Amino acid sequence: MSSLIETYAPYTGFDVIQQLKELAEPLKGLRVVHVNSTKEGGGVAEILHRMIPLMNDLGIDTTWEVLEGNPDFYQCTKMFHNGMQGDQVQISDKLLEVYEETNRQNADRLRDTLRDADVVFIHDPQPAAFLKHIDDRKGKWIWRCHIDASKPNRQVWKYLREHVKNYDASVFSLAAFAQPLPHPIYLIPPSIDPLTEKNIELGEQEIKLVLEQFNIDPERHLLVQVSRFDRFKDPVGVIEAYRRARRFIPGLQLVLAGGGASDDPEGQIVLEEVRASAMGESDIHVLELPSDAHRTINALQRAATIIIQKSLKEGFGLTVTEGMWKEKPVIGGNTGGIRLQVVNHHTGFLVNSPGGAAMRIRYMLKNQGKLVEMGVKAKEFVRENFLITRHLREYMTLMLSLVHGSKHRIDLNKNK
Numbered sequence: 141m142s143s144l145i146e147t148y149a150p151y152t153g154f155d156v157i158q159q160l161k162e163l164a165e166p167l168k169g170l171r172v173v174h175v176n177s178t179k180e181g182g183g184v185a186e187i188l189h190r191m192i193p194l195m196n197d198l199g200i201d202t203t204w205e206v207l208e209g210n211p212d213f214y215q216c217t218k219m220f221h222n223g224m225q226g227d228q229v230q231i232s233d234k235l236l237e238v239y240e241e242t243n244r245q246n247a248d249r250l251r252d253t254l255r256d257a258d259v260v261f262i263h264d265p266q267p268a269a270f271l272k273h274i275d276d277r278k279g280k281w282i283w284r285c286h287i288d289a290s291k292p293n294r295q296v297w298k299y300l301r302e303h304v305k306n307y308d309a310s311v312f313s314l315a316a317f318a319q320p321l322p323h324p325i326y327l328i329p330p331s332i333d334p335l336t337e338k339n340i341e342l343g344e345q346e347i348k349l350v351l352e353q354f355n356i357d358p359e360r361h362l363l364v365q366v367s368r369f370d371r372f373k374d375p376v377g378v379i380e381a382y383r384r385a386r387r388f389i390p391g392l393q394l395v396l397a398g399g400g401a402s403d404d405p406e407g408q409i410v411l412e413e414v415r416a417s418a419m420g421e422s423d424i425h426v427l428e429l430p431s432d433a434h435r436t437i438n439a440l441q442r443a444a445t446i447i448i449q450k451s452l453k454e455g456f457g458l459t460v461t462e463g464m465w466k467e468k469p470v471i472g473g474n475t476g477g478i479r480l481q482v483v484n485h486h487t488g489f490l491v492n493s494p495g496g497a498a499m500r501i502r503y504m505l506k507n508q509g510k511l512v513e514m515g516v517k518a519k520e521f522v523r524e525n526f527l528i529t530r531h532l533r534e535y536m537t538l539m540l541s542l543v544h545g546s547k548h549r550i551d552l553n554k555n556k
């Protein structure tokens with residue numbers, strides 16, 4: 141029977157699988173722990189659900205731990221998140237105390253696992269303060285920042301940097317996010333998995349049923365933005381762009397689909413804002429989906445004529461990758477990780493305002509040939525750059541370089 145990693149060969153070719161196996165050889169038996177703050181919702185959980193089984197399949201003993209906190213903790217970490225993305229936030233000493241205390245308690249709970257691990261990946265600010273509580277750690281610790289940290293609020297970064305600076309390495313998704321730190325910094329963009337329910341091929345019938353379920357007309361053009369209800373995703377700006385475009389494209393439909401991540405306390409408030417802005421219009425579908433609605437999201441993305449991701453800040457934007465994988469051109473906010481994926485006139489368009497988005501929507505819908513061509517290029521771009529196999533290769537290379545310290549050359553064949 142073929143191993144899990146071999147099931148990716150149809151997408152990547154066997155060479156890539158072989159290379160991954162070779163890279164994994166000197167890492168076999170290592171104990172690796174990933175820590176983040178939610179099992180469901182958002183891009184980090186999406187990736188870890190797939191990355192952990194793949195690492196295990198390659199013989200790297202990998203587990204995933206989730207930090208637990210109370211509402212005050214998530215309020216504080218949401219402010220970190222917004223502050224890292226440039227918002228002016230004032231975090232009270234009381235909330236910072238809750239942050240530190242929650243980290244201390246969780247680090248205590250996970251002490252044995254963390255102390256003995258060979259490599260620990262700490263994702264984002266929520267568990268960043270774990271490190272100082274595990275002072276007898278054995279392994280290498282990596283802070284993996286998924287946030288658009290290109291222009292962080294100074295106070296927030298000054299505070300977080302104190303927790304992060306003692307790690308052995310940091311990983312950012314792109315160069316523009318990297319902050320000065322006294323340890324090696326690696327650039328590793330995220331990825332999608334073509335074999336998940338979110339991304340596998342779906343039959344026409346299944347897509348049709350999902351459209352029926354939400355009263356969406358399969359015969360008319362459809363714009364789709366899938367996102368947590370978060371102001372940085374600019375759902376209200378999407379509605380404005382849609383309304384402007386619809387003046388020229390009668391019958392145009394819009395889906396704004398999202399749900400809350402369990403570590404995001406603002407979701408409900410933003411959802412209400414979006415509903416108010418949609419004003420009950422029948423062609424604007426604001427869908428609140430459960431966190432496991434992966435096939436539904438897949439179907440909506442496949443049914444879309446154009447994928448929108450009009451974020452104002454974006455760490456990476458897996459929803460962009462997911463849309464591109466489904467051969468859809470993307471109209472994306474000209475920011476963060478979206479810039480890495482949306483290549484103007486090739487895989488979609490980068491926009492800076494609702495007016496810009498509306499103009500590009502009109503352009504694409506009036507140039508069907510171009511729309512199809514961009515969709516084909518978009519899929520190929522993802523295949524080459526943003527599949528989980530590339531991500532896995534880069535995480536393994538990072539682990540190899542950290543675990544092997546300053547050795548200049550690592551012989552991958554020495555155990556053969």
Ligand code: UDP
Pocket residue numbers: 181182183184186338366367368397398399400429430431433434437455456457458459460462
């Ligand atoms: N997602 C989901 N349900 C939702 C909203 C988002 O499953 O209601 C998924 C989405 O398909 C993508 C991830 O969550 O895989 C969001 O990742 P992205 O990088 O776009 O944004 P983040 O939420 O991490 O800021």
